[in-house]
Amino acid sequence: MSGKIEIQKFANANGEYKRLTSIFRNSISKQGPHSPEANRYHLYVSYACPWAHRTLITRIIKGLTGIIGVTVVHWHMDNNGWRFATEEEGKTDAKDSLPEPFYGFQRLKELYYKANPNYEGRFTVPVLWDKKLETIVNNESSEIIRMLNTEFNDIIPEKYAKIDIYPEAFRFEIEEFNDWIYPTINNGVYKAGFATKQEPYETEVTNLFKSLDRLEDILKDKHDKCEEYLVNNQLTEVDIRLFTTLVRFDPVYHQHFKCNIKMIRHDYPHIHRYLRNLYWKDEAFGSTTNFEHIKFHYTKSHPQINPHGITPVGPLPNIMPLYP
Ligand SMILES: N[C@@H](CCC(=O)N[C@@H](CS)C(=O)NCC(=O)O)C(=O)O
Structure with missing residues (x-):
């Protein structure tokens, strides 16, 4: 793969989209080096992203909100990838987004380069970050949710440890x-x-x-x-x-x-x-769904699909009531 990845080019010459495989594939496990500990790991996510959304839901279902921190990036993605919001943006046009908390990074890609200065893949969310070893444990959501399911069970209350989203x-x-x-x-x-x-x-x-x-x-x-x-x-x-x-x-x-x-x-x-x-x-599903980030991200981050970045108003409402 070339180091000069074009962030906003998704299709190949045949007009087909081929998703690249995630690169960081380590695990949190008692055997180390990423052993399960409270406040050691951090998730970088976008509210817009369905893959990152999996990790936000699982974090709540497994009672890990006090154990694993989260930073939500700004919903807008440009040719430099995801960016972190300013304090002000987090209160106004990208509500609940936050500045990068540990290094003051402006861009998600800086985390990837901190983990590996020669990284050549895409700069995707979610990222599961190890604060102690200052590196990415894993950036593949299907694997992250399975780690959250099992690896913290010894340090969370029994009622959460018993919940198993991947039962044998x-x-x-x-x-x-x-x-x-x-x-x-x-x-x-x-x-x-x-x-x-x-x-x-x-x-x-x-x-x-x-x-x-x-x-x-x-x-x-x-x-x-x-x-x-x-x-x-x-x-x-x-x-x-x-x-x-x-x-x-x-x-x-x-x-x-x-x-x-x-x-x-x-x-x-x-x-x-x-x-x-x-x-x-x-509430693990409802409270982690942010329609503003979702709608703004897609419609304003893909100029090749929606050149003027106009976000359609409908359909209204974003989701129908339980009993319409
Ligand atoms: N296989 C990854 C896919 C993650 C992914 O593609 N995330 C998108 C957001 S929805 C992303 O960050 N894309 C940025 C890019 O490809 O440059 C996973 O499931 O964790």
Whole structure:
């Protein structure tokens, strides 16, 4: 990979979007060097980002808010990547964003270079930072949420340690869901939205809606049995991973990424019920969803898709009430 990555160029010469794999893949573990300790780790996230959103939800579900700190970047991403907000911006146009707390960095990429001065990958959120060793432990959300699930269990209250979003007995079923939900839904919206040629766009958008139709059928069966979750009627990582895409779907992906064959709120009653249940009934989901950051980020950070950076007002509301 070239060191001169073009941050705002997403598609290849065939017009297809190929997501690069994350580079930092270490683990928090008792065996070290990143051993589980309170106040040693810090998450850098964007409220806009569905991958970072997974880590924010899991941090709350596992009772880790007093153990792992968080810094939310400004929603705007330009050719230099994510940036940290000023104090003033954090109170006004990028509410709840904060300046970088440990080094006073202006840009997320400075953290990547602190961890590895020769880094050549993309500068993505989430970043799980080790304050003691001053380096990135991991920047892959699917792995970070599994670490949060298990590695702090000895230092959190029993009621949180007992919560298991990746239970051994259901791992096969969970992986089966991940195997189609990740490529066709979570990453599917990006592959449709970042395509720069008609054919790959149509392929991806068709696959995406095939998977949403499939999901609707599965959730109908679950709802017929009065079950609200996808695996064993308990909250698992499948729900967390799906929610962060579904909650962005109508407000952003539908128009900005041209995923507009159907809308969740009008065309998928069971997905819609599932989404609203998670959002309105579980504060880990509702309180970590920031529609302002979400809508502003996508519509004002992709000039190749939306050159004037105008953020559409609708759909209103961003999410429908639990009982419309
Ligand atoms: N595989 C990564 C993907 C993270 C990712 O792509 N994050 C996006 C924001 S939604 C990002 O930071 N993109 C910046 C860039 O690619 O330059 C994960 O799941 O953690």
